[in-house]
Amino acid sequence: MNVTERFLKYVGYDTESDPASTTTPSSLKQLTLAKALVEEMKEMGIQDAYVDTYGIVYGTIPATKQGVKTVGFIAHMDTSPDMSGKDIKPRIIDEYDGGVIVLNEEKDIKMGPDEFDSLKDKKGKRLIVTDGTTLLGADDKAGIAEILSMAEIIMQSDCPHGTIKLAFTPDEEVGRGADHFNIEAFGADFAYTVDGGEVDSVDYENFNAASAEVEIQGRSIHPGDAKGKMINALLVGMEFHSLLPVFDNPAYTEGYEGFHHLTDMHGECEHAQLSYIIRNHDEVLFEKQKQQFKDAADYINKKYPEGTITLTIKDSYANMRQIIEKDMSIITLVKEAMKQVGIEPTSHAIRGGTDGARLTYDGLPCPNLGTGGYNYHGKYEFACIDEMEKSVELLVKIVENIAK
Ligand SMILES: [Zn+2]
Incomplete structure (x- = not known):
């Protein structure tokens, strides 16, 4: 399965989280995807994959080289309660012509570069869009697809690498994604959330x-x-x-x-x-x-x-920068890997919080990497396939570089 096939499979699961709920996870349907991910991970050979009592999926790719730092990759399974995530009908645009995209002819729902800056540099690219009645779920199923595609490539290659830890969390969109995250059991020295925005972004500043x-x-x-x-x-x-x-x-x-x-x-x-x-x-x-x-x-x-x-x-x-900047090596690592795969790195100050910020303060330094998903939490959400593929390449390169 390539990253697009994986992504399309995951958006078939309705995983909308529910801010009014007091259960964990906030909506039980998130567990259906959690279980499917565990199955998929096991089939790939990630033998210890499991979902814990809080609905968090964990798994390990064992090291093939000793003395290498353990890196973690984290994405979230839920989609925003701001818009329905049920019956998503994704459509692939093979070569975006740079103009207005008709999402839904009948309901007259369109999006174009005049309204959405994020479309301006996408001419000629492959996009995945909605039918205008739901969100897409690239936030953050693109992240899950990219992490597992990286995992598959690493496990099939003979490239030496350290231990790689994977985690998929529920309820990020309702602010509870880091509530039950077991940093100790996860056992990574540092990690990256793979969640949102341009694939050239590595973000480590938040409010x-x-x-x-x-x-x-x-x-x-x-x-x-x-x-x-x-x-x-x-x-x-x-x-x-x-x-x-x-x-x-x-x-x-x-x-x-x-x-x-x-x-x-x-x-x-x-x-x-x-x-x-x-x-x-x-x-x-x-x-x-x-x-x-x-x-x-x-x-x-x-x-x-x-x-x-x-x-x-x-x-x-708190702003994770205060902790990350004490040791910028995990940012430098990403920026160098980006340049090697042909991306010019950028960093943005996030005007919000992230699960990674919480984890950073709890002891797991955790900046964020872009996924190639855009216009989150609504019907104009789209993903750029070229960037999703680039993200997989980047994650593989990061893993390879850590072992060098
Ligand atoms: Zn997200």
Whole structure:
């Protein structure tokens, strides 16, 4: 099976995860793919392949050379709950002409390079697109297909290599992909998530992230009798928000610019609550943003009775760069392998978090590699076959280079 055949097989499994569920994995249908992957791995000769009680698939390709570092490759099995992942009808475009692609004639669903930058450099390439009614699932079944295609090539070659660890996780899209990952059992010295975007990207920067809950205690009095007594919690909430820098807002930021984002506000005169997320790649600026929240709360508590605002800031995840940059060899390794297979390496600052960031902080350094999949979480999702094939070549080269 080549990487495209593998990919098309996996998208036949509906593995949509469910943020509302409390089970692990969040949707049991993910286990159907997990079991199929274990079968496939065993047939390939990965004898220890298994799925654990949390729905994570693990497997090992034993070393053919001793004294070589153990590398891991990780991809996720679930697809985003933002759009249905059921009855996906992928279509291959053998040579993209660079124009508008009609995904669905009947429903008049099209995509073109004017709307989607990611199509601009794809002229002449082979693409896999949806029929406009579902997502494609290249996020992240392209990653699984690429890792197992690499595994098959390595196992059939006589090229010396160290131990290679493979893992496929459920529930990445609902933020629980790293919750039960057993780093110790996995036993890799370092790993790569293979998940998303241009095949020339090796990404090791993500946001530092925190949440801020603002509880406001007002004082409700009959409005006709309120002079000098009423404290309207809703108005205090608006005042609190007005004390924060106005341009630190997702709608005004890009690249390395951080933001705070008001995700929810509700309340009444007596009591109000505002919820925020705070994001920044830079640790120092991130701390400064948190301090601005504290200063705003202090000001309110001086102006109004003490205890009017209760602010709770919790860190969610951190930028893996702070750890990766202490030893950049796992990035250099990728960049050199890229050049050897004819790719010019790029790195992007991810404006979000990754499972790899969590794993990095838990002790397994884990940057991300691109898959050749684009426009995630919706009907415009597509995969570039040429890039998927390039990714397989790259993964093989990385494995070979580690053993040199
Ligand atoms: Zn993904």
